[in-house]
Amino acid sequence: MYGYLGIDVGSVSTNLVFMGEDGTVKHSIYLRTRGKPIEAVQRGLKMLKEALPPQTKITGVGTTGSGRHLAGVITGADIIKNEITTHAIAASNVVPGVQTILEIGGQDSKIIILRNGVVADFAMNTVCAAGTGSFLDQQAARLNIDIEEFGPLALRSRVPVQIAGRCAVFAESDMIHKQQMGYNVEDILAGLCDALVRNYLNNVGKGKEILPPVVFQGGVAANVGMKRAFEKALDMEIHVPPYFNVMGALGAAMLAREATSRKNTGFRGFGIVDRDFYAGGFACDGCPNVCEVVEITESGRVIARWGDRCGRWSGLLEQKEKIS
Secondary structure, eight states: OEEEEEEEEOSSEEEEEEEETTSOEEEEEEEEOTTOHHHHHHHHHHHHHHHSOTTOEEEEEEEESTTHHHHHHHHTOSEEOOHHHHHHHHHHHHSTTOOEEEEEOSSOEEEEEEETTEEEEEEEEOSOOTTSHHHHHHHHHHTTOOHHHHHHHHHTOSSOOOOOOSSHHHHHHHHHHHHHHTOOHHHHHHHHHHHHHHHHHHHTTTTOOOOSSEEEESGGGGOHHHHHHHHHHHTSOEEOOTTGGGHHHHHHHHHHHHHOOTTSOOOOOGGGGGSOEEEEEEEOOSSTTOOEEEEEEETTEEEEEEOOSSOHHHHHHHHHHHHO
């Protein structure tokens, strides 16, 4: 069996998707990054190898996410793309004609506006944690409920309470205050969902023309309470695709299919799961820019550098590769 691998390395999760040549998802993996992206990629590849038939061949690899360059170097990716592109590609293929993508991940959120299949506008929010997956996890833990119960409990609410959602700190304080006043958990959770959706639309979605079809993806899309809150606020149907939590990886796999053929992939093989990689860095003092250079080593050998504006270090590595 031949297929394409997409890897999305984020601050909270690392996701892998293996897509067959026919464009269908054969296997997907969702892992917690836990601050160790290299180990997460290796762990994911090991799990993928064990899940796929022995004769499976990876004929193309794409990486995305905040750790896309790191993952690309380790795996020998054929294409490295930003999250906006990969999420848009995946959503367009899963929900034809999609015009708005609402994406909320572990620590950030974004909105992507498409018109005629092309990204026309986008916005990201990386300043406030309110509404992101990590914030919802924290509130579920504080209320002593499993995050999987969060959405279903919010749906049972009859009268959602008003929660201040403009800031994560204020939202948590307001929740505590409402608990002390005697409101039940269901109404508090529903009120929190409504507040976080208002926060999203007033910040990330400010000034954006939100037109249907609307796709909701990212880990938070698993929360049915948030889905209902979006539908109520926008007064339109919200589509949650089957692979909502790995759409970035799916988009990367789709782009890898377009960029490669069976014979020219740069994939370094599943053997990389047993190799020793180390990510470090240093500040270059060659000029006033003082660039922070990221350096990746494999078994003590430098295999990649980036972050220098002038190419002093990354260019030197490329020259050595050409000479050797």
